[in-house]
Amino acid sequence: MKVCCFRVFVKEVLWDCIFIVKHIQNYDFFTTVYDVPFRVSAELQSLQFPSNEIDPLLMNGNCLEQVIKIMEQSAYFRKLLVRKMNTITSVDNNNITISVQDINLVEPKKYRLPYTWCNIYEKTDLEYRELENIMAWLSTLGGAFSSLGDQTEHCAIVAGKISIQQLKIALRIGDPITVARCKLYLAISLMQRGQFNTAKSIVKEQYFFVRSQTVIDERLIKMCYGIWCKLRYEKNKYYSIKSKIKKTA
Incomplete structure (x- = not known):
């Protein structure tokens, strides 16, 4: 050898x-x-x-x-x-x-830089920053329509569409916590339109997902609690109004 x-x-x-x-x-x-x-x-x-x-x-x-x-x-x-x-x-x-x-x-006279990798990194970083910027604008716009969604179904529908666009961007970025937050936004829109069971499933799924993470995002946990309380309130309110209509009919 x-x-x-x-x-x-x-x-x-x-x-x-x-x-x-x-x-x-x-x-x-x-x-x-x-x-x-x-x-x-x-x-x-x-x-x-x-x-x-x-x-x-x-x-x-x-x-x-x-x-x-x-x-x-x-x-x-x-x-x-x-x-x-x-x-x-x-x-x-x-x-x-x-x-x-x-x-x-x-030491070399001139360092050989990986220009191909630098170009890929530059494009990826620029795309990421642009996506973050778009996400911020959509959050502001979606929040406005979501606040009006309690009174107007049309605004709730628009807020749901914005949440779906945010979800697509979050999936593109690859941030699972942001994806979970966008799904919770969508759950609010569904709840405002009377789709309580679907909204309930989304909130429960995201809650257990956040709890399963190594580092738990406490803000997202509190967000799940808040949406869950609102869901119960809106559901009771909906069926209470529905029962009153039946009695008067």
Whole structure:
């Protein structure tokens, strides 16, 4: 078995180790000593201090990143590196030969930035901020129609439509707490239109969902309590008026 160790130094301090282990016909790649087989890793403990007589390679971070990627992807490249490293640093009783090459990491003249990822992040961040802005406007508008929904069914219907739009945006953002809040807004609209059973199911579902979270949102819990009390009041009021109409008919 042969082990090729690439020790990476930053300002003469050991920063990381990269290993290629040749076993029979396999050339395995490891980025940490803890992933290397145990009987090999025990021998590698002696490599913690620089004692290599070969001049170290000077390499910047951009180049090292590409070398590591090629090592991970190409078994042929790993095989070539093992053949090139003929200098044997140590041999233990198990005939494990270890070759070492030091790499001194230097600062590049120009840093290579992941522009593609930066563009994706910028677009995502802009979209998120715009969605948050739209959500704020819809909350204001929906609150106004919801307050009028107790007297006018048309306003309750409009408030329900706004809640559905808010729900779509919350699903797009991916915030489950905001999704739960939008569903509670929808429950208020349904309650104002006399759909008490559907509103009841939504409130109960969101209450148990919030209670199941690791971090419980107390404001949402109180919101569920408030809507539940309003639901009971509106339901009793509705059936009380309905019974009076039947008696007078």
